[in-house]
Amino acid sequence: MRHALLPSPLGELTLARDERGLVGLWYPDHRGGAPADLGVRDDAAFGDVAAQLGEYFAGERTAFDLPLAPRGDAFDQRVWAALRAIPHGAVRSYGELARDLGGPGHAQAVGAANGRNPLSVLVPCHRVVGADGTLTGYAGGLWRKRFLLSLEEPAPEAAGRLF
Structure with a gap:
C-alpha cells in the first residue's frame, strides 16, 4: 500500500x-x-x-478514469456503484437510491453505506441529498458537500433538480 x-x-x-x-x-x-x-x-x-x-x-472534468478498489461488504459495493452512476451535476435522495437498489424501505442503510464511502469526490457521495432536497450528512462536513455541489451545478438553462 x-x-x-x-x-x-x-x-x-x-x-x-x-x-x-x-x-x-x-x-x-x-x-x-x-x-x-x-x-x-x-x-x-x-x-x-x-x-x-x-x-x-478547475471545472474541466466531469468523470474520473481511475482504477478504484474501495473496501466494503457486498451491500456497500452496490451502493458505491450506484453513487458512481449519478451524473455530474445531478443529485439523488437516499430513498431514490434505495428504490434503485430494490429496497425502498432501506434509505437508512443506503445512508450508512454512503457514509462509509472511502473514496470521497471520486465516488460522488456528495450527490446524495435528503428527500426534500436539503443537504444532509457528509463525512467531510456540509461545507465541502456544498462546495462540490456548487462546483458541479449545471448552467441555469440545463438545470433540472437542484439542491
Whole structure:
C-alpha cells in the first residue's frame, strides 16, 4: 500500500492505493479518519489522481478514469456503484437510491453505506441529498458537500433538480 498527501480547495487530501487501485481519499477532518497504516508515503505514485482532481476542481472534468478498489461488504459495493452512476451535476435522495437498489424501505442503510464511502469526490457521495432536497450528512462536513455541489451545478438553462 502507498499513500500521498495532495493539496486541494477542500484541504489537504490523503490518498491511498494498493495494487488493484485507489482504496481511499480522506479530508483532514474526515469523520472516522484515514486508517492508521497506509503504508509508505509516495506522492509521485499519485500523479494520475492529482491530474484528474486538478481538472475536476478547475471545472474541466466531469468523470474520473481511475482504477478504484474501495473496501466494503457486498451491500456497500452496490451502493458505491450506484453513487458512481449519478451524473455530474445531478443529485439523488437516499430513498431514490434505495428504490434503485430494490429496497425502498432501506434509505437508512443506503445512508450508512454512503457514509462509509472511502473514496470521497471520486465516488460522488456528495450527490446524495435528503428527500426534500436539503443537504444532509457528509463525512467531510456540509461545507465541502456544498462546495462540490456548487462546483458541479449545471448552467441555469440545463438545470433540472437542484439542491
